[in-house]
Amino acid sequence: MSALLGWLLTNPTVLAIGAGIIAAVGAWVNGRVTGAKAERNKQAAEEVKARDISDQVQNDVGALPADAARKELKSWSKG
Numbered sequence: 001m002s003a004l005l006g007w008l009l010t011n012p013t014v015l016a017i018g019a020g021i022i023a024a025v026g027a028w029v030n031g032r033v034t035g036a037k038a039e040r041n042k043q044a045a046e047e048v049k050a051r052d053i054s055d056q057v058q059n060d061v062g063a064l065p066a067d068a069a070r071k072e073l074k075s076w077s078k079g
Contacts, residue, residue, distance in 0.1 A: 008014050
């Protein structure tokens with residue numbers, strides 16, 4: 001068993017295959033991490049945009065007189 005392990009650890013072909021497997025796994029993990037980070041950044045940007053729109057709507061509704069705001073909001077209601 002020890003001779004087989006010694007041969008595997010000194011054989012350049014086996015070492016190259018092992019290094020290739022390790023490199024492929026490392027590249028896959030790096031891609032997953034990078035993709036997840038990009039998706040989180042995309043979602044954060046979309047949330048900021050949605051909050052800005054929400055703030056604009058709140059400011060617009062707040063600027064209307066109460067009667068006009070009720071009338072406008074009723075026209076948006078579906079129920």
